[in-house]
Amino acid sequence: MNNQRRVLIVDGSEESREVLQTALSRRGLSTYAAGAADQGAALARQHQPDLVVLDLDIDDSAVDALSKPLAGDDGDPVPIVLLGGVRRNLARFPGGEFVPKPYHYGPLIRRIEELLEDRRRAVAVCHSRERSGSPVRTG
């Protein structure tokens, strides 16, 4: 059974992918990385990540390719950390957390861990309600 949290990184810069993958995997997370939007969307469908780090500077088609699969079909959107130089396309990812560039990796990685922890708790509450028979929509 795989209990590891899954993080998807979509970033045009190979260096950023490498740094994030190295740092996150050392903290016990499984990482998937894509340099282009379509590739990222495919990985998102395949691996159902618990969190996505998306660089907004990759081409605009990324927004279209990624906003749908990440919206969370089960009504439970995946947390997204948006890295960007300018605040554009933010509206397409409601609930996404914007981190302006240039950012520091330390705080970014701490924030990613916090978001994952919040989500783990939320899912746990959800599951306990299900068990106790509370009216929760199942999907």
Place this chain on the structure above:
Amino acid sequence: MPSLFVIRGNDQGVRFELDESPVRVGRDASSAVQLHDTEVSRQHAEIRRHEHAFTIADLGSSNGTFVNGRRIERHSLQSGDQVQVGSTLMLFTGPSGETDDDLEGSVVLDRPDDASQIVHSVTQEEGSRIFDEQEDLPQHSWLARARSNLQVMYRTALAVSHTLDIDQLLARIMELIFEWVEADRGCIMLVDPEEKKLVPKVRRTREGVRTDEKITISKTILDYVTQRNEGVLTSDARQDDRFSPAASILQMGVREAICVPMQGRYDMVGVIYIDTSTSPQEMVRYGGSTKFSQDHLKLMVAIAHQAALAVEDTRYYSAMVQAERLAAMGQTIATLSHHIKNILQGIRGGSYLIELGLSEHDDEVVGKGWRIVEKNQNKISQLVLDMLTFSKEREPDLAVADLNQVVSDVIELMRSRAEEMDVELHWHPVADMPRLVFDPEGLHRAVLNVVTNAIDAASETESGQPGRVEVRIGLTPQQDHVRIAVQDNGPGIPQEQMGKLFSPFISSKKGRGTGLGLPVSQKILAEHGGRIHVDSKPGRGARFILEIPAVRPDPSVQTTEHMGEGTSSGTHS
């Protein structure tokens, strides 16, 4: 495309294209024309298009909407109108009427069956003599005066048509006025755009008139001219009623003055003032006639109008140039800072990994981080070198060297990058390349930039086939030029980008490029008397050919022999 161009205000240099209707003007972020001006209301005005006509309407703004200086509720816009909201001044440009294509079809050159013959011809110089006074006309006839007036207007038009310096223009107008009318003193005052006060710009006195004397202009007359926007002719001959006019004149002489507003297209930009004194002796000698007439006044109004139009045009032109310059500078800084920010991000990533590796005693992670730091350090030195090459006037540092070797060095340097990006890099040196005179370091840089672009392009093949870059070198058949051809199989260059390929700071690499690579390569080639040809079809890759004259070393002159090594990296100084 119809547009509003901001020529004054916080958004100076921004062009808003009016491609939809209606277009909202306001401070609100939802406005298509969003102005960063606290005097502008959130929803200030609206522009609607009806076929080719544009109408602007105020949306009940607090500070109002002005077109050409007049407050309006609703106004039909003409090309060239100035729209002011708050402290932002914008220029409206309407849709162009006929396109060039239409014009080309409607004007046909060279019809061989046309039987027209030249009946008269007039040279360019004769154009300015058509109003010359002819001797057979009596001096004071109506026709002679009309001719002379036309001549003055013609010369005014010429004077204002070719200058972009306002002071020079005003001096020329004043000179013209003095040639034409017997004035003693004259001055032109312009309204200071900021302080709204009249400021003297040009002063002139006729020869023989005392120049240290101040020109005093009656405040009443000046107010009359500026407020009513009318030209006036004044005379002090009858100012004192206690004496009979004739007696007064004989005692004091007469002072006459003309003061006219400089009314331009949008505003009154200033006034022109001239005056003259006639002494009692002159009055007696010339029989009491005055020097300034109604005709002079009318003509002065016309001259002042011409001058005002020229002043407005000149100011307007400098505002445009300034606005464009600001826009270009903004673009440059934006491109550069984006690039530097990416490098900084890379360095932060690398150092983070080094820190991580050190704290966990993991040499592999330290190494990973170090490579990233090194790569970015290299990137920043490339950027600085490109900026230096581009900014300074420099002479190529000529030496005798082997161009084959220079290109080989570039290929070696780029091989790992090509591999990283899954691009095959093929190099075809020639065996019998003669040693030539050129700047090895410059050429290294020029070739490097073009090969880097080719690898980037080849990594984005549309067909999904493997990326491939071919680099060839060779002498032209006449043996007088060397050509280095760099061919990629990338997506090619869209037609509309071809014209901007060598413009600095315009990069199509989505933030990965500085926009300096090709301009720098072109500059280096130009320094060698060479050039770059580009040949590309969208979807079928691009080919760049760098061509320089093949200068063979002069055996009688001892030239520095350049060794192949040392040019291999752009990072050394």
